Amino acid sequence: MAMIRMGKMVHIGGRPVIVPRPKPASARNMSLPNKSSQNKSSQNKAKSDAVLLALAFVAIYVIWGSTYLAIRYAVETIPPLVTAGIRLSIAGSIMLAWAWWRGFRPTREQWVAGLALGALFFLIGHGSLHWAEQYVGSGLAALLIATEPMFILVLAWMIGQQRISLLSALGLGLGVVGVAMLAGAELTVKGSNLWALLAVLLGSLSWAFGVVISPRLKLPSDALGRTALPMICGAALLLIAAGVTGEFQQTHWANISLHSIFGLGYLIVFGSVVAFTAYTWLLQRVPPALVATHTYANPVVAVLLGWFVAHEPLTMRVVLASIAILGAIVLIRRGERVVVIKGVEAIPPAADIQSSEECA
Numbered sequence: 001m002a003m004i005r006m007g008k009m010v011h012i013g014g015r016p017v018i019v020p021r022p023k024p025a026s027a028r029n030m031s032l033p034n035k036s037s038q039n040k041s042s043q044n045k046a047k048s049d050a051v052l053l054a055l056a057f058v059a060i061y062v063i064w065g066s067t068y069l070a071i072r073y074a075v076e077t078i079p080p081l082v083t084a085g086i087r088l089s090i091a092g093s094i095m096l097a098w099a100w101w102r103g104f105r106p107t108r109e110q111w112v113a114g115l116a117l118g119a120l121f122f123l124i125g126h127g128s129l130h131w132a133e134q135y136v137g138s139g140l141a142a143l144l145i146a147t148e149p150m151f152i153l154v155l156a157w158m159i160g161q162q163r164i165s166l167l168s169a170l171g172l173g174l175g176v177v178g179v180a181m182l183a184g185a186e187l188t189v190k191g192s193n194l195w196a197l198l199a200v201l202l203g204s205l206s207w208a209f210g211v212v213i214s215p216r217l218k219l220p221s222d223a224l225g226r227t228a229l230p231m232i233c234g235a236a237l238l239l240i241a242a243g244v245t246g247e248f249q250q251t252h253w254a255n256i257s258l259h260s261i262f263g264l265g266y267l268i269v270f271g272s273v274v275a276f277t278a279y280t281w282l283l284q285r286v287p288p289a290l291v292a293t294h295t296y297a298n299p300v301v302a303v304l305l306g307w308f309v310a311h312e313p314l315t316m317r318v319v320l321a322s323i324a325i326l327g328a329i330v331l332i333r334r335g336e337r338v339v340v341i342k343g344v345e346a347i348p349p350a351a352d353i354q355s356s357e358e359c360a
Contacts, residue, residue, distance in 0.1 A: 065301025122234025
């Protein structure tokens, strides 16, 4: 397809995207308008582009950071697996229809690969997160999800794709300290929340495992299709799980609150469609490393929104744990090293933005 010739496939923020190769200097020069006749329109276009860039960054920073709070409201009166299943069904269908309109046609092997990632990313990853947010705060959940780079590093090391440098080891240790501080603070207040905390960490581990094995799967090269197939497969698995566990029977449709309706609608429209569109648009215009900074901003936004809007506790322990976990991510990214193994695709370092983080 044309998109394959345009650039290379990278994983950023848990989503695969084609990053276009830079145009040759000669091609750029040929495309430049006459400066004397186009100066005014160029200035207007620059201003318009600056506004669009700012709005797109707001989308991936704030919207993706706010999805954790939206999940908390959605699962108040809609069972968690039903919530996640409906959200992903609609969002995945929109993305697949968009990709289909552009000429994407999935093969049977690609559907099988999508099913595998759908189970890891969405059935376990999102399913456990939605369930856990019935019992733990949205900010706490976002911080625990931020541990995913630590799991990616350890899993890649276990299968020989990556070695752990001194900086990475320090990052892992700092991350463990941060998680211990969060868990200790939460269990001191609500001892029954242990399973919810473990569920969030399980979801982070599952997403990390999906990231590590995804290069070995025969996934589509089309960026939208590569995202849509696991999403739709995951939605189907979530809805099946909701039926098996009796969540549909437990759903009192007439008693669903406006909070839950708006939360689910926000997740579908803004969390999946708007933010993803802004994300892919940004990747065509700014360096991928700059786009990837949303993975640092999202947990901070989630914690602050949970505190300001939902009155979740923001204690000094939570602040210090947040600093520890975000610092751990920075150290791990700086300390990543490539291990070239014959016949195995190694995971590139963070500078190449090939690893990914889960977005709620």
